[in-house]
Amino acid sequence: MPPIRDFFAVIWAKLTGKKTCLSHSSDADGIVCAALFLRTVQGKGLVVLAEPYEIQGGSWLNIFKWDYVLDLPCPPKALVFIDHHRTNKPSPIAKEVYHDPTAPSAAVLAIKAFRLENDPIAVKLVELANECDTANINSYEAWDLNDAVKGSPRDERARLAKLLSELGLEALKLPEVQKWIARNRERRERTRQLADKIPIEDNIFIELNGENNISPRNLMITLEKRGAKVTCVVAPKNGKYKIHLGSREDSGVDCSKLASKIGGGGHKYAAGATVNDLNKALKLIAKKLGLKKLKIHVVKGMEVVGIKELKVRIRRKKRKKLSQGEVKS
DSSP states (O other): OOOHHHHHHHHHHHHHHHHEEESSSSHHHHHHHHHHHHHTTTTSEEEEEHHHHEEEEEEEETEEETTEEESOOOOOOOEEEEEETTTTTOOOOEEEEETTTTSSSHHHHHHHHOOOOTOOOHHHHHHHHHHHHHHOSSSHHHHHHHHHHHHHHHHHHHHHHHHHHHHGGGGGGGGHHHHEEEEEHHHHHHHHHHTSSSSSEEEOOOOOOEEOOOOHHHHHHHHHTTTEEEEEEEETTTTTEEEEEEOGGOOOHHHHHHHTTTTOEOOOOOEEEEOHHHHHHHHHHHHHHHHEEEEEEETTTTTTEEEEEEEEOOOOOOOOOOOTOOOOO
C-alpha cells in the first residue's frame, strides 16, 4: 500500500490545484510514465506510485479522482487513462483513453498523450522503457534504468521519476542512483546462479521462501531462454502471495488469460496476480494448462531445498446419454 503520507499529499494537491498522476511503482515503464507526466506539468503535479493489486483490492486509491492513470488497472475516477495491458479496461467516466494492447509499453502511449514526441529526453526514456517492458534489453542504458528502478526502495521511486524528468539519463549517473543500480546488478547475478540449479522442463513452477534477494521476472526470463515454455514463480508478499507468470512465444499460452482467472492481469507472455489462497490459485492455473499435477521447486536462500507435488483434480465432461433411436457409430 502507498504510504499514508501519499493520501494527505493527494488531498493537498487537490486543494492547491495540482494535477495528480497514479502510475505503476515496480517497473521501468511505470517510472518513465511518471517522469513524462512530471516533465509535462513542470513542478505543478503530484505522482503517487502503486501496484495493480492495490487498486483491485479496493484501497483508498479508488476514492480520488485522478487526472492521469498510467500502466495500471483503471480506478473508478480516472479522467485520462493510459495503458497497454489487455486486461485493464478504462473507467466509464474517462474523458481520454490511450489503450493499446499491441504497444510495447505504456510510455509509448504516454509520450503521445503528453505531446512530448519532439522532446529528446522524453523520446530516449520511452525507447528504454520499450526495451525493459518487452524483456528485450539490448543497451547498457536500458539495463541501468531497469536496475535503478528494481534496486531502489519503493518510497524513493517517485524521486527517481522526478530526477529522470529533469535530467534524463544523466540522473542514472548520480551517486545515489548508482548505488541502486549496483544493488540490482548483484541481485541479477544471484538470480542467474539460482537458475543454474533448476532443471529445464516445459513447465517450471518455483516457490520462493525466506530472504532470497532474487528477481522473479529475471529468473523466469532466464529459464525461458534456456528452454522452458511456461514459468511460474510464487513469492510471499505482505501476508499474501504474488504469482508471476511467464511464457515463451512458441508456447501457445496466454499468461494474461491465466492471470485474469485468479484476479490478476498483464501481458500475453508476462502477467501476474496477488492471491490469498495459493493452492487454489495454482490448481486453477494447472487446470488451464491441462496438468494433472504440479511439481513445485521450493527455494530457500539460494538453494532448491525440495520439490512439492500438488495434485489437480480435472473433472471430465459427462458424456451425453444416447436418446432413443441413436446408435453408436
